Amino acid sequence: xxxxxxxxxxxxxxxxxxxxxxxxxxxxxxxxxxxxxxxxxxxxxxxxxxxxxxxxxxxxxxxxxxxxxxxxxxxxxxxxxxxxxxxxxxxxxxxxxxxxxxxxxxxxxxxxxxxxxxxxxxxxxxxxxxxxxxxxxxxxxxxxxxxxxxxxxxxxxxxxxxxxxxxxxxxxxxxxxxxxxxxxxxxxxxxxxxxxxxxxxxxxxxxxxxxxxxxxxxxxxxxxxxxxxxxxxxxxxxxxxxxxxxxxxxxxxxxxxxxxxxxxxxxxxxxxxxxxxxxxxxxxxxxxxxxxxxxxxxxxxxxxxxxxxxxxxxxxxxxxxxxxxxxxxxxxxxxxxxxxxxxxxxxxxxxxxxxxxxx
Amino acid sequence: xxxxxxxxxxxxxxxxxxxxxxxxxxxxxxxxxxxxxxxxxxxxxxxxxxxxxxxxxxxxxxxxxxxxxxxxxxxxxxxxxxxxxxxxxxxxxxxxxxxxxxxxxxxxxxxxxxxxxxxxxxxxxxxxxxxxxxxxxxxxxxxxxxxxxxxxxxxxxxxxxxxxxxxxxxxxxxxxxxxxxxxxxxxxxxxxxxxxxxxxxxxxxxxxxxxxxxxxxxxxxxxxxxxxxxxxxxxxxxxxxxxxxxxxxxxxxxxxxxxxxxxxxxxxxxxxxxxxxxxxxxxxxxxxxxxxxxxxxxxxxxxxxxx
Numbered sequence: 001x002x003x004x005x006x007x008x009x010x011x012x013x014x015x016x017x018x019x020x021x022x023x024x025x026x027x028x029x030x031x032x033x034x035x036x037x038x039x040x041x042x043x044x045x046x047x048x049x050x051x052x053x054x055x056x057x058x059x060x061x062x063x064x065x066x067x068x069x070x071x072x073x074x075x076x077x078x079x080x081x082x083x084x085x086x087x088x089x090x091x092x093x094x095x096x097x098x099x100x101x102x103x104x105x106x107x108x109x110x111x112x113x114x115x116x117x118x119x120x121x122x123x124x125x126x127x128x129x130x131x132x133x134x135x136x137x138x139x140x141x142x143x144x145x146x147x148x149x150x151x152x153x154x155x156x157x158x159x160x161x162x163x164x165x166x167x168x169x170x171x172x173x174x175x176x177x178x179x180x181x182x183x184x185x186x187x188x189x190x191x192x193x194x195x196x197x198x199x200x201x202x203x204x205x206x207x208x209x210x211x212x213x214x215x216x217x218x219x220x221x222x223x224x225x226x227x228x229x230x231x232x233x234x235x236x237x238x239x240x241x242x243x244x245x246x247x248x249x250x251x252x253x254x255x256x257x258x259x260x261x262x263x264x265x266x267x268x269x270x271x272x273x274x275x276x277x278x279x280x281x282x283x284x285x286x287x288x289x290x291x292x293x294x295x296x297x298x299x300x301x302x303x304x305x306x307x308x309x310x311x312x313x314x315x316x317x318x319x320x321x322x323x324x325x326x327x328x329x330x331x332x333x334x335x336x337x338x339x340x341x342x343x344x345x346x347x348x349x350x351x352x353x354x355x356x357x358x359x
Numbered sequence: 360x361x362x363x364x365x366x367x368x369x370x371x372x373x374x375x376x377x378x379x380x381x382x383x384x385x386x387x388x389x390x391x392x393x394x395x396x397x398x399x400x401x402x403x404x405x406x407x408x409x410x411x412x413x414x415x416x417x418x419x420x421x422x423x424x425x426x427x428x429x430x431x432x433x434x435x436x437x438x439x440x441x442x443x444x445x446x447x448x449x450x451x452x453x454x455x456x457x458x459x460x461x462x463x464x465x466x467x468x469x470x471x472x473x474x475x476x477x478x479x480x481x482x483x484x485x486x487x488x489x490x491x492x493x494x495x496x497x498x499x500x501x502x503x504x505x506x507x508x509x510x511x512x513x514x515x516x517x518x519x520x521x522x523x524x525x526x527x528x529x530x531x532x533x534x535x536x537x538x539x540x541x542x543x544x545x546x547x548x549x550x551x552x553x554x555x556x557x558x559x560x561x562x563x564x565x566x567x568x569x570x571x572x573x574x575x576x577x578x579x580x581x582x583x584x585x586x587x588x589x590x591x592x593x594x595x596x597x598x599x600x601x602x603x604x605x606x607x608x609x610x611x612x613x614x615x616x617x618x619x620x621x622x623x624x625x626x627x628x629x630x631x632x633x634x635x636x637x638x639x640x641x642x643x644x645x646x647x648x649x650x651x652x653x654x655x656x657x658x659x660x661x662x663x664x665x666x
Contacts, residue, residue: 053559074565086556090578099574100564147564159556 002065004029004155004187005050010059012042012049012211019045020211023059029154030185034198037208038234043191046208047157050189051080064154074103076155079148083160085140087132093143094128097150111150118149121180138169145180158190162197174200195235199223207231224347229356232280232349238313241286241323243279244353247272253295254279254350257319262295265346268359277359280349283313283326287342288333297340302333316341415439415634422630438631442639446632448611448619455636458616462596462643465612468531470591473538474584480539481546482572486558496547503540511604518605525607533601538594542587549583550576585651593644613640 005027012020019042027033035043048054050061052073060069068076087096094115101111119125122142132140141161148156161177162170178201181188192198198205199219206216207230215227226232232240245256247263251271254261256279289297300318312332314325318341325341333339350359384390410427415438417431444454451457483489484496514533515524523529553576561571577584602612611619617640621633 048559051559051563053562072565073559073563078563080560080563082556082560084554084556086554086560088557088561088575099561099566103565103570147560151564 002029003027003062004031004064005189006060006062007046007050008060008062010046010049010061011057012045012054013057018211020049020056023211023213025206025213025216027187027189029187032181032188032190032201032203034202034205035189035191035208036193036195036198036205036234038193041208042211043193043208044159045211047080047159047189047191050076050155051078051157052076074100077153078155078157079151079153080157081141081144081148081159081161083163085132085137085144085164087140087143087147089132092129092131093124093135093146096132096143097128097146100147100151114150114152118146121149121183122146137165138173141165141173142176145177149184154187156186156188158188158192160192161190163192163194170197177201195237199235207234209234225358226280226349227358229278229280229351229353232351232358236282238283238324238326240349241281241283241321243281243319243321243323245277245279247274247277247350247359249273259298259319260295261298261343261345263345263350266348266350267346274352274359276353278351278353280351281323281343282347283324285344285347286323286325287344288314288325288327288331289340289342292340293342296345297342300339300341302335302337302339304335305332307332411634411638415631415638417631419627419629419631438629439635439639441629442620442632442636446620446636447623448616455613455616455620455639458611458613459639461606461610461616462613464527465530465534465602465610466592466595468528469534469538469595470588472531473535473542473591474587476535477539477542477587478546478577478580478584479572480543481548481550482576483568484543484547485550486555486571486576487568496543499540499543503544507537507600511600515604524605525610527606527610530601530605530610533605534591534595534598537601538591542590545587545590546580546583549580553579589647589651592647596643 003026005025007023007025010020010023010025011018023046025033025046035046037043045054049056050063052068052071056069060067062068063076063078073080088099091099097115097118098111101114106114115128116125119128122145124139124142124146127135127139127143132143135143141164144161158177162173165173174197177188177190181201190197190201199222202219204216205219205222207214207222209230215222215231217225217227222231223235226235226240229242233242243256245254247253248255248260251273252263254263254277261279292299298318300316300323303315303317303322305315306313307329310329311326312329314327314332316323316325316339323341327333351357352359413430414422414427416434416436418433418435418437421432442454443456445452446454448458480499484492518524518529518532521529523532557575558571561575566574596612597614598612599614599618603615606612617636620636
C-alpha cells in the first residue's frame with residue numbers, strides 16, 4: 001500500500017507560540033484518519049496546513065508522493081469540508097459544486113457530468129437549482145461534501161463537519177460519510193472533538209494534545225490500551241475511573257489504601273515496584289458482587305445511580321474515592337448497599353504517575 | 360381522552376382576574392410625550408423646507424409683502440427656470456446647469472474610483488494579511504483625523520507637479536484619497552464579518568485574489584457598497600472646499616456656483632431664485648437618500664456587527 005499523505009517534521013509557530021511541534025504522520029492510501037483532541041490541541045491547524053491554507057514554519061508535506069509544501073491549496077489534490085459549510089450564498093447548489101471546476105477551466109460537458117455524479121451519490125439532485133439559504137443544515141453539509149467530491153481528488157479533509165448539526169442528523173450523516181468512504185475508498189482526514197465520531201468512523205485515530213500526537217492507533221486499541229493518562233481520560237464516556245496507588249510485591253500487585261489487587265493477567269509492562277502508580281478502570285470493566293474474592297475485589301458503598309436507558313451508571317464510594325460502574329438497568333443495587341467490586345484486570349490500564357505513560 | 364377534551368373549555372370560562380394580553384391605553388402619558396416630541400421635531404425640520412419651497416414659487420412682489428410662511432397666491436415656476444439656466448455667476452449668465460454637469464462629471468469617476476480602491480483595500484486587509492498590514496491600516500485610519508486644511512496647500516503643490524492642478528482629474532484624485540480612510544474602515548469591517556471559511560473554501564476551489572473578490576466577496580456585499588455609494592455621492596456632491604481650491608471657474612461644481620449666485624452683491628437679492636437654486640443643488644443627495652434608505656440602514660447595521 002502506498003502512502004497518501006506524509007507529514008515530515010512539521011512545525012508551526014504563530015509568533016512565539018508553537019502550535020505544532022515536529023510532527024510526523026503517515027496516512028496510507030484509502031485510510032480514514034481521525035484527528036481527535038480538545039479545543040486548541042492543533043488538530044484543525046494541522047488540517048489547514050495539509051490543505052495549504054496556513055504557511056508552515058518548518059518541515060514538509062507530501063501528498064500522493066508529491067512534495068506540496070509550497071503548493072497552492074487548489075493544486076494539492078484535496079477537497080475540504082468545513083464546519084460552517086462555507087457554501088457560497090449567492091450561487092445555486094449547482095454553482096457551488098461547479099465553482100472549483102470552472103476555476104480549473106474544466107470543459108462544461110465534464111463539469112455537468114461530474115456534478116451529476118456527485119448529486120447522484122449524495123442524493124441532492126432535486127436541490128441543484130436552489131440557493132444554500134433555502135436548504136436545511138443536513139442538506140447544506142451534503143452540498144459541501146459534494147463540492148469536495150466533484151473535484152475528483154484523492155484526499156478529503158473534513159474540519160468538524162457535523163458539529164453544527166443536531167444529534168439526530170449528526171448520527172445520520174456520520175453513517176453516510178462512512179458509506180461514502182467505503183464506496184469511494186479515498187483517503188480521508190477528519191477532525192473532530194467528538195469521540196463517538198472518532199471511534200465509529202476511523203481506521204486509525206490520532207489523539208492530539210498541545211500540538212503533539214499522543215497516540216495513533218486503531219479505535220479499539222485507543223479505547224482499550226490508551227498509551228498515557230491523557231488519552232485514557234479523554235476517550236470514553238462515561239470517563240475512566242482512576243485510582244492512585246502503588247505497585248508492590250515486585251510489581252505483581254497494586255495497592256491503594258487498605259486494598260491490594262493481584263495484577264496477574266495484566267498484559268505488558270516492566271515488572272517492578274513503583275511508588276506512584278495509577279490504575280485506570282472503565283465503568284464496564286467493573287462488576288458488582290455481594291461477596292469478596294481475595295485479590296480481585298475491593299469493598300464499596302453505593303451512593304447514587306444515573307439511569308441511561310439500557311444501562312445505569314452506579315456511583316460508589318471506596319477508600320474515599322468516587323467510582324462509577326456500568327450495570328444493566330434491572331441489576332442496579334440499592335443506594336447505601338455495601339458491595340464488592342470485581343476488577344477485570346486484563347482490561348485495566350496501569351500508568352506510571354511520574355511520566356503519565358502506560359506501564 | 361374524552362374527559363380531558365370536554366374539561367378544557369369548561370375550565371376556560373372559569374378563569375378569573377387578569378388574563379391574556381395586557382390592555383394598553385391609547386392616550387397614556389407616555390404616548391403623549393413620545394408623539395408630542397416627534398411632532399415638534401418634525402415641524403422643526405419641515406418648516407425651513409416649507410419656507411424655501413413656498414418662497415421659490417412666489418414672484419418678487421409677493422415676497423416683499425413679507426409673509427414668509429404663507430403659500431403663494433400666484434404660483435410661478437419662473438425662479439426655478441432662472442436658477443437653472445439664466446442666473447448669473449460672476450460674468451456667466453448660464454445658471455446652475457453648468458455647475459450641475461460639472462458636479463456630475465466630478466462625481467461619477469470619484470465615486471467609482473474611491474469605492475473600487477477602498478473595497479479592494481478592505482478585502483486585502485481582512486483576507487490577505489501581509490507583513491505590516493495592521494500598521495498600514497492604523498496609518499490609514501490616522502489619516503482620517505488630520506484636518507483637511509493642513510493638507511490643502513501641500514496638495515496644491517503636489518497636483519501642480521503632477522500637472523493635474525485646476526483640472527477635473529486632479530479633483531477626482533483628491534476625492535479618492537480623502538474618501539479612502541473611512542471607506543476602507545467600512546469595507547474592512549464588513550468583510551471581516553464574512554466567515555473566513557468561505558474564503559478558505561474559495562481558495563481550495565482554486566480562486567485567486569481577484570476571483571475571490573469579484574465572484575465571492577462582491578456579490579455578498581451589496582449593502583455595504585450601497586452605503587459607500589451614498590456616503591460618497593452625498594459627500595462629494597456637497598463638497599465646496601476642494602471644488603473651489605482645486606478647480607478653475609469653468610469647472611466649478613454646483614455648490615461653488617450656488618454660492619456665487621446667492622452671494623452675488625450686485626443688483627436686487629432675488630430670494631425666490633436663490634431658494635430655487637438651493638433646492639436644485641440639494642436634490643441629488645435627497646434623491647439618493649429616498650431611493651436607498653432601506654439598504655443604507657441594512658448596510659450600516661451589518662457593518663457594525665463586528666469591528
